[in-house]
Amino acid sequence: MNYSDTIVALATASGAGAVAIIRISGSDATTIADGVFRSVTKNKSLLKQNSHTLHLGHIVDEKRIIDEVLVSIFKNPKSYTGEDVVEIQCHGSIYIQQEIIQLLLRKGCRMADAGEFTLRAFLNGKLDLSQAEAVADLISSDNEASHQIAMQQMRGGFSSEIAKLREELLNFASLIELELDFAEEDVEFADRTQFRDLIERITFVLKRLIDSFAVGNVIKNGIPVAIVGEPNVGKSTLLNALLNEERAIVSDIAGTTRDTIEDELIIEGIGFRFIDTAGIRDTKDVVEGIGIKKTFEKIEQAQVVLYLFDAVQFVDNPEAFIVEIEKIKNKYPLKPLLIVPNKIDKISDEGVSNLKSVLDTIKNSKYILLSAKQSIGVDDLKNQLLSFVNTGALRNNETIVTNTRHYDALLKAFENIKKVQYGLVSNLSSDLMAIDIREALYHFGLITGQVSNDELLGNIFANFCIGK
Template identity: 75%
Template sequence: MIPNDTIVALATPSGAGAIAVIRLSGKDAIAIASLVFQSVSGKDITLQKTHTLHLGHIVDGSKVIDQVLLSLFRGTNSYTGENTVEISCHGSTYIQQQIIQLLLRKGCRMAQPGEFTLRSFLNGKMDLSQAEAVADLIASDNEASHQIAMQQMRGGFSNEIAKLREELLNFASLIELELDFAEEDVEFADRTQFHDLLNRIEFVLKRLIDSFAVGNVIKNGIPVAIVGEPNVGKSTLLNALLNEERAIVSDIAGTTRDTIEDELVIDGIGFRFIDTAGIRETQDHVESIGIKKTFEKIELAQVILYLVDGSQFAANGQLDTFINEIGKIQNQYPQKSLIVIVNKKDVISPDTLTQINNRLNKYQEELLTVNRTLSTIFISAKNKEGVDDLKNQLLSFVNTGALRNNETIVTNTRHYDSLLKALEEIQKVQWGLQSGLSADLMAIDIRQALFYFGEITGQVTNDELLGNIFANFCIGK
């Protein structure tokens, strides 16, 4: 049911600023605004055209609260699809509250989180996936997440789903029609064309499902854990990556006793770096807590930067120990991307550097025999040498080809879940078609696939789902 009362909320961030925008939406929005607004030209705003601006004052009886600029949008020409008024006032928190309280007394109700966008969805101004993209756009903090949200808000994802659903619905109608003529044993749906359609839908669904791996990291950022023994330069590396003194650096082992996190955007992709406590045997209770947290952060990370002090490798025995440690990490975290970083290359002797290179090359050859690889980078964190190479290596873990080619990328967990379920139903229909299953049994799976398609765009929904989605919005949107 579409609500018909009039809601009001602050559309700009709370707090003092140069200006603030107060938004009203509902059947009586313009009428209520006219009760408190006096145009400097004496115009009656209830008689004015949509998409017009009016300078005037907000008044409470004889009391003038502020001089404002009022924007007027009528009916379907507004964001919500209903009468909408936006009042641009001075950004004093006192003025904001005075105007909102005045509008509440005149008949408005305070808007719930996301209620303006909810009304836009209910009034058919956008589908559900586009509405969710509004929240993603507001939350976007890098170029890549902004680009994906904009594409989805413009209907890129929902258009693709809607087209598949329409084609499947047409065949479903023919299948259902066959059920009405079951005794005549006739086929209205061309089975060859239906088979081709199912294959095409399966291909698109798999592509969208696979894109979630990229979309999820673009939207939420990629957690990267910097690990290694004490005093190998982990905090220095974090500072070099961020180009600021974020972590305390000293020659005393165990200086970092808690995890330090900060974010960096590299070529439009967000990375969340976690500087961890050095891993070693210790009797220090506080340091041991920090080491425990290190392993917890490694579990949460998608990429592990294993940092070592290359200047300590003076003999092959130490190099073999180093290689064994790498192997342990790879075996313990086989699903995580690992980059081995040999630090302090500025003080490594040429002979030692050659030894390290030769041993790592030999180890990489051994890994190839079991279809595994290893990324190795030599750096001087203190002098910021090799940091750009590390950034390029991190970017290589993110397949941004789809982003550059403007392909549809799925970032929403709800969409991902519905796509998986839709794919499962499509594969059931494919199996039924190949097995000569009766039309009535295939129709059940087709209806279920259509249901999951409809869940994504909001053609199939319920109050609980809408409540969960829009509860995460900011109030003024």
């Protein structure tokens, strides 16, 4: 692929709008734009204008005026891509957008590939690879937490931490490699005590970053919460209460919900994806049976299981519900289980007290008393769900890993660092440790882009939108 030519693309969302921005980048960007721009100021040439300036005029095709526009000029290297960049702000008509883009293509531009502007920014040293990937995460962020993480990564918080570790390890790697050149003299250039301290520090940081992925991944993609229970206990009513809208059909007829219904709610900046499932019971209804099968599939996919039951029925026969709760706990031991007795407005104060006494005996579980219909306990439920997410790292502005590619590279780097650590303890020869150090450096480099190839870059930037 030729990355020295001049590219063009629509930088704003496709479709009609009030305004649209068409972005041009490359060595001929200003020349091509100047050829189709006529300023309201007589004889003004874009080629003679300073960087970071705005100019009012018209885009013309020969004598035909296409639109009145504002043109922004950004001269290299002080631009997003590190090249000359021109942005044309025109009216948002789809016809106008296409006419301007087609004109620029005829004048020598090439249509940009997905993510090519950001790719050029990476290739020209304006961003490292992890920062470039954060651009896509920022565009797709749909809640406060994912936005905060993407902004931190785009500012270089994650990559600077990795780059610093890589640089220190590289310095010691050079000394280890030097020892190999003087193997016959049996000398040590790398201080083993300092090297051991560095490896321990790298191990600590890598483990923290790897552990953060569990939080980062669910924050980025939303936390799936399965609402499960027997038919007609208020699962759909609870979903509607959480979302504050009539999202699910509510009926006194058991088995009304025959398929899973999903919707998302942002609670204090964290996205939760609630899944209203079909009621679990023995049934001969084929369609309802398929829905119940899907319920168990959704429980497998969920991060949190919310077990809802009728508080009135519980008071009458608590033993049966305890058995069901224990079944779910045993079947999904690694998933947080939140026990939610519903319809507490229909039982007496004494019944509520007895209910609490029984639920307090269930170990390793939490419960919230609820009346979905009366919206009693809904806020307590939201707070409890938030407690399942470790947002302390967000509050402390710590680095959180959200990218699967970064997570995989960190795991492999950690494995190699542990081998180096073992080599130091076991007094292995420098040549054996050097192999593991090189591998760790390689995986560090993959994260920031100091090690890259066309296939890797193609996979990353193919997921970007065209104008970015």
